Amino acid sequence: MPPYIDKTTDPVKFETWRPQIELAQKRLKDSLVADFVVPQSDLPGDSVLDVSTFPAKVMSPAELKITETDASTLVLEMGSGKLSAKTVLDAFMKRATIAHQLLNCATEFLADEAYERAKLLDEYVQTYGKPIGPLHGLPMSIKEHVSIKNRVTNAGFVALLNNVTPEDATTVSILRSLGAIPFVRTNEPQSLMHQDSCNYITGVTLNGFNRKLSPSGSSGGEGALIGFKGSVMGVGTDIGGSIRSPAAFNGCYGLRPTAGRVSSRGCISAGGGQESVKSSIGPLAQHLSDIELFMSSYVGAKPWLQDATLYRIPWKKVDVDKQLTVGIMRSDGVVKPHPPILRGLEFVEKKLIEAGVKVVEWEPYKCDELWEIVSSMYFADGCAAQNKLLGASGEPIHPLTAMAFSFGKGELTVSENQELNYRRDEFRNKYQQLMIERGVDVILCPAYVGVAAELGTTSYWGYCSHWNLLDQPGLVFPTGLYQDPVVDKVDPRTEYWNLTDEKESQKYVPNVFKGAPIALQLVSQRYEDEFLLAAGKIITECLR
Template sequence: MPNANLDESSWQVRAADAYAETQAKIPAAWRIDERLLAPAWIDATEDFEKVEKRVDHVLEQSGILSQAELDLVHTDVTTLVAKLQSGQLTAVETVTAFCKSAAIAQQLYRCCTELFFDRALARARKLDEDRLETGKTSGPLHGLPVSLKDQYELKGVRTTIGLTSMLDHVGKHDAAVVQALESEGAVIFVKSNVPMSLMSADSVNNVWGRCQNPNDRTRTAGGSSGGEAVLSAAFASPVGIGSDIAGSCRIPSAMCGTYGFKPSFGRIPMLGGVGCGTGAEFVLPVLGPMARSVAGLELLMQSIAATEPWNVDPTCVPMPWTPVHFDRPLRIGIMYDNGMVAPHPPISRMLKETAAKLQDAGHEVIEWNVGDMHDRAHMLAHAFFRQDGGATLSSALKGEPILPNVDTGCPGSELNADEMRGKHWEAFGLRVEYRQRWNALKLDAVICPITSHAAVRHNEFNDVTYSLPWNLLQYCAAAMPVGQVEERDLALDASYASEPARVYLEGKKGLKPSRGEAENRAIWLDEEERRSMVGLPLSLQVVTPNYTDERCLAVVRLIDELVNV
């Protein structure tokens, strides 16, 4: 819980001291040109244009990593694991390379909250020594660096969820997911940046600053697992653990052009997590893997399941990981538009092209028009999140001002016991109705947008209508990159330009105004802004029913092979 004794006038000093402490852990030999350092950019009114937008060249040109280390961090995770298992790579050289890359990424993008390189290297040395002594690896993840979202506890390390009131919260035990990963031989080496309280799709807080997108630092990295997606995109972590209650693994993956997975509740242990919001008893949060490939997602899911986490965390289901392989054409539903927020034309174009490739490969693609149900799911989820009128977060802040991008209830959004009970049963009925419609079409999976836009400017992210309903409905959902915004997308479609902005409501009277369809449409209609998005990654979402996680990732792999050849 937040520290009740925090002096309200001291939060700025404590935040500055904590950030300086983290940065001091970067060795002098791993520091970059100060002119390239990422600004804090906490204030929403700051000028985001006064910075070099793309700085990915620094990794190779800084001289901090040797050529062998550069090759290592650019190696796909399947090959990396194979080389660690065979002894072609040692744990120390692998962890060293990723610690260096993470140090660079932290300076360029503010993607981390805690750096514990010495601790990680000490574990790597022990793994190498044990292997020399026994002739055996410590497990299938032997020596593999894994990053961890700053929500889950690591013994002796802070967990802050972006709040100054949590700066004294030091883990007394390892979270269950950490125990599982380390028992398989993994090396946890950094904690990744998050939004204040986790409840935002833009990863910024008063302690660690604003997480910035490696594709363009003036654009959002998404949230709440923004730091994890940045580490993946910047070749600074081979695989990592995020979490997802409204799109928090998938949205950052979409913004940064990486892969992220929201599994079923109970497939990855939750024990040892921290939070300060409401609604998790109705919209179930999950931990999820994040990586540069679907192979990375499958690797973590399979490795964690192999540890039988249900013996540690009673919320886990006793369900081993069983890979799925298809021997028949699939029936894929496609949702082009959820009826709430129209996707930008490049998103629509990407979906149509993906559908065509699926059909050319012999699969059946069926339009999935259930926008009315997604609207209901979206509103129910927000009602659950805002049930306390923002009281829980306000209490946790201890004088620290809430940032404008944080989604929280306000006076007027409270629910009483009868309303909560009613919405609980409404959500249950919606899940039943949704599954019945799914089963009637005998769908194997659905594909749809993750968000209605590519990476937008900081503070302009405005759409969780494509991600959040799946959390309320309790479906598996994965994000995968599929191309990018292209020059051919820039010509304005007459129908998109002439269609009036839609209006949709998000709950009870009294809520602060939320960004939505009108703002989203205005972004694409601005010619200069439209042109500036060329080259940004596009992503789609693959969805399957609860506890069909293996099928979901198998469909991602199938589409990956068709589209990302």
Template sequence: MLSYYRLKETIAAKQQQRADRIHELTPLYGSPLTQSEIEIVRTPVSQLVSEVNNGVVKPLDILHAYGKRTLKAHQDTNCLTEILFQDAEEQVKTCNTKGPLAGIPISVKDTVSIKGYDSTMGFACHAFKPIQRDSPIVQMLKEAGAILYCKTNIPMTLLSYESYNNLFGRTENPHKKGYAPGGSSGGEAALLAYGGSRIGIGTDVGGSVRVPSHFSGCYTVRSSYGRIPRAGNSAAIKGQDGITQIHSPMARTFEDLKYIFKVLIDLKPWEYDYTVHPIPWREVTLPSRMKVGVIYDDGIITPSPACARALQLTIDALKKQGHEIVEFSPPSPLEGLRIATQLIVADAGDMALSQIGAWEPYDKGVTWLFRVARLPRIIKKIYAWWYENVKGDHVTAFLLRDWNRKTMIEHMGLVWDREGYKSQYFRAWKDSGIDFLVTVPNATPALPHDGMYNAYGNVGYSTMFNLADYSAGVMPVTKVDKELDKLPESFDVSKLNAIARSTYKNYDPEKMHGLPVGVQIVGRRLEEEKVLKIMEHTIDALKDIGVEYKILNEI
């Protein structure tokens, strides 16, 4: 019982610390935006940097403008964990006003290590244990003139497409309450989409920057391992290297995403972090006619009508530009999903759960996964046999059969399978002759709260590219329309495999009306510059057919 009361005290104290840091701010942060501050938040990052470089705008004025917007975003969505505003006010006095990020406030995911602040990841055991050293990416950003001013919410195991934990509570989707902003970089996506920040840093091990961008309506590119610094930051599953966690920028607009990505590479991150490849920025020229591969359906979960419509709009736009559209058949997505998910939780969640106290409930989004992983193997074999032979559900049987805590030999076998899958993907891409790939980021738009409990298997469209380590960008295209995105009358949910059937429990276009829907643009490994160029071309192509995504809360 003592541990129960200690947990309650820790949660209350951590939330009080956050509230106190907000309360201690000057009244200015609670006042309406002035006309000059409105102009600041309307200004793209590249232009704002130029104005700071030339002494036209002061970094403190930028901080005040975005500080006001951030606190309003937090009030409406509960997106923040750590409040760094007071330190940020000291940073602006000495920041590099001639740097490529001069005076720009940058938000970061809770896992990013900033000296003097916690990286709890939602676990009570990490509360009030401030980080002792800035991570390389934080050092790099600060030296470029950036102002680190807040950290954003996450799910406590970083294994969910929602953002809920016991310390900081639940983050709302900025477009619609009752829906998740995505995860695990969900607080970051909510803040960006709301307009409280223009640039943020998130992480991705199974879609964690792409799915939040899709759910919330912002922009990102999941970089390949070795492009963006990752060392020195926190992780819920320490030592998990079967599918490597990467860090990537996220942004409110595509223009800002393109700018920050180039800046990060031009800063020579390999001089800050030993994990980064010394690859300078490469300018890309696209051919006038390209061959575009499309994954319409991974054979596990058919994309919902809303997501399929966004994909079709993108295909139509690219086709109008004269590009050749072909269906791309990747190596078995089911096999890829098996390898990726079993590598990510090869320990059956032991590392993540070891950080959860005896009375600390964990995220419902991973409840099913961990419970099944802990069942005796013989029980799972029986269940798998029943799904295969009685239900005729090969998909569920295949994924369930070996969903176990791995021995070292089994883990090594999965790593071998991973390398084989990468080789197959490489050959399939090369044989197809495609220049890039287009598909959905997820089978559905944003999940309702606690929807991840049903959507535990709805991860294939993102994890496929983590497994292959391909560059993959997500951009918003449209929004759910309650009339256009209804399920056809012929759609029989009862005939779906169990994973797809559970996923469709969350799909309700009437309730989801107005939620963002994105598309995923994929290039091969270490082709981030190319993916960004194709995203830019795709945005222009969509505009040419009259499709232009309107960002939320545009002033």
């Protein structure tokens, strides 16, 4: 734990919040659909780390098939009446329930309202012979701090356990209007500012590929759930990697769109009005095509009419062919990635070259400065907003909260903050110029220093947060490879670039990360979300 003086913890006050915490836990427990709960005795024991194949033991082939089908297909089948929304909801509700039993990834199931909505949607198809919208009947998981109407939204803060949000977040409202059915809310860390998912309300979320590992965060509940195929598509948020890192740790797809294309209105957090580095909201999904489905449907609904802070940029159709030039960034020059990540990069590079895609080296550019700037922006108010919320309940400060709060330079003056904004914009211009000069269309890079982290140990955010600072959209995709202790041996380094590099390097113990998916990140120029997805499609096709 870094040298952090915890001024907000108040054990006596915290004790007065115990009933609300227990109420929230009871609400979660009661929200599970009893029929889908697997008896404790049938569940794998704690010693079983990889639980990703467990659903095959307790679900029917039909249920397994539904939960592993892409959303685009499910929507088509539900919209034509071939499959009922009820049937699809049953399958996901069951698999999500199991996911939660094994990984503690949910904060609340929304069964009653979801089944009611599924019934209405099925009746709609029966009556009109067509779907209600492009996401007709699709069960979707939603990160907890994205408000759901008339429910408590706590953002991982105990003090918000009485915070009933009277309206759906704008994005939830839009997804509903497109036909989606929010069916489960997912876990996140205390303060939302960990790449891990643990708080004093719901507890710790685990990684389904290896339960000693973190699912990352802050959209870690989403990552764990979608990685387990308990949801086909969900909504996360990302200010320093919080969509991309969980997608990577759990082997699914995740897009952090350019900030301002998807609405964060109605997302609860400390620190509203911090806009030096903006949070972005976007999809995590089992299938890449569904990321496109989400974005095209969502932007097609003109979300800017419901949120004036969004850009009025319609979703473009973009075709990308193999004439693409991919720049590979093998490290950010600050922290060297672990061996399995480097293997992943080499694997993708080889596949791209075989497929005729041009690949060049991407020399990292001053990433230490990017980290210096962005880490100072997150808590430019000296964590005043966070400390206020933590102090209101007196809850203990989680070590990862303390670590995040120690980022940067503490409280800044407005002048200092403005100076950082200015430097940020210079970097945004420089990176754009570099991509143009180097003829690089997309940058392929790690999403994290390793395949995952042990629970409670994530610390270096750089591989994602660089792009938050630059506001360049990032897509995480699984390579199809998994960490293998035999193949991915320790890098026999004797010299390190700096203390962080040394610390991160020493976290790599091959046996610890066994079975973790190897995922990578693809980054485009700012606002080129459409191009990014099209390039991602080309690249993932090369991997098949």
